[in-house]
Amino acid sequence: MIPWLAPSDPPDAFPPVSEALREPDGLLCAGGDLSVPRLLAAYRRGVFPWFSQGQPILWWCPDPRAVLFPREFKVSRSLAKTLRNRGFETTFDRSFAAVMRLCADSDLRPEGTWITPQMLAAYQDLHAAGYAHSVETWLDGRLVGGLYGIALGRVFFGESMFSLERDASKVALKALVDAAVARDAQLIDCQVSSSHLASLGARDIPRSDFVTLLDELIPDLRPTVAWTQR
Secondary structure, three states: OOOEEOOOOOOOOOOOHHHOOOOOOOEEEEEOOOOHHHHHHHHHOOOEEOOOOOOOOEEEOOOOEEEEOHHHOOOOHHHHHHHHHOOOEEEEOOOHHHHHHHHOOOOOOOOOOOOOHHHHHHHHHHHHOOOEEEEEEEEOOEEEEEEEEEEEOOEEEEEEEEEOOOOHHHHHHHHHHHHHHHOOOOEEEEEOOOHHHHHOOOEEEOHHHHHHHHHHHOOOOOEOOHHHOO
């Protein structure tokens, strides 16, 4: 059994992350809502929502945690060639809703998506409040790749990315990394490891270390719009 949050509970009424289950890894609690205050309280603690259509809201904090330290981002020879020759352009926050919709597109994710209409609405509220941001990759005026996530303090919590052209999402991530380095953002949260993320420089760290970093890098919950803008 896991704790159940009521929508009327205070936004920060999450159990300690050390109480998350081992199996499934990181499941902490269920219920509550996707209001801006609750989502901010969750991310500040290293907790994120992840659930499918028809399920209750499920909150997670896995151990270990996949992270990317911006200065450890790996640019392969093929990606370097793409950056030089393909003619991609990148922007921030120009098409947030479109990026989310494409990240949720079933044609691009035949395995299914957790980006439900409820999640789309919640993160657009976060975007309107100055916390959620997108990076877009364009080719000949077409949106061909991108990512979105939450910026708090000197941390960017990555949520999802998509590509319609080879390397387009990697180009968006490179733009995010460059912005992070330029503005002394120290950490990009990748949530759960994969071989793809590892090839780009992400690595696993213990959950306890991740939470300690959040305490250091997020002094308050004010929006940090500036570091994602050029």
